[in-house]
Each structure stands twice: as structure tokens, then as C-alpha cells.
Amino acid sequence: MAKTYREYSDEHRKSRTPEGVEAGQVFHHAYTVAMALLAARQRAGMTQARVAAMSGIDQDDISRIERGQMIPTLATLGRLATALGGEIVIDFGGGE
Numbered sequence: 001m002a003k004t005y006r007e008y009s010d011e012h013r014k015s016r017t018p019e020g021v022e023a024g025q026v027f028h029h030a031y032t033v034a035m036a037l038l039a040a041r042q043r044a045g046m047t048q049a050r051v052a053a054m055s056g057i058d059q060d061d062i063s064r065i066e067r068g069q070m071i072p073t074l075a076t077l078g079r080l081a082t083a084l085g086g087e088i089v090i091d092f093g094g095g096e
Contacts, residue, residue, distance in 0.1 A: 005031050005068075027068070033077075034068040040084045041066075055083035 064070035
């Protein structure tokens, strides 16, 4: 069974090695993308199959992205955003 975000995060937080910290950050970013895609798709009332048809991205890949098992390229995110009628916003937390 796959680990939950909390289980993975807790496990890596305990290992404060640079590798553990980096792995936790990568997972956090993948999880953030996964939840944003899932929420956008649900708001649009679309199935993965419909998004796949409109974006040209395999439904299996969309599923992997939504499960945090695949980190999409910027080009893939762009195609998904277009299919969902949205846009990509990158925020580095600068506040200005």
C-alpha cells in the first residue's frame, strides 16, 4: 500500500540528512502539484479520460501526476492547464 503524505513526511523529517530533506521537499512539491491538478479537474467537472482527450496527455500519466508519483514537465502542465481552462501560476513566496 502506498504511504500517505503524512507518513512519508514524518519519516523523512526524522532523517535530517541533506538527502532526506531534499527528498521531502521533492515529495512536497509533487504533492502540491497533484492536489492542484486534482482540484482543478474536479472543479471543471472532468474525468481523467476527458482531460487526457483534450490535452493529449495519457490518462495513465494524469493518474500518476494526481497520485504524486510523477512530476510533470512545464510543457505537460501547460497542456493540462489549457485543457482545464486554467493557467499556471508560479509563486516563489516573495510576497511582492
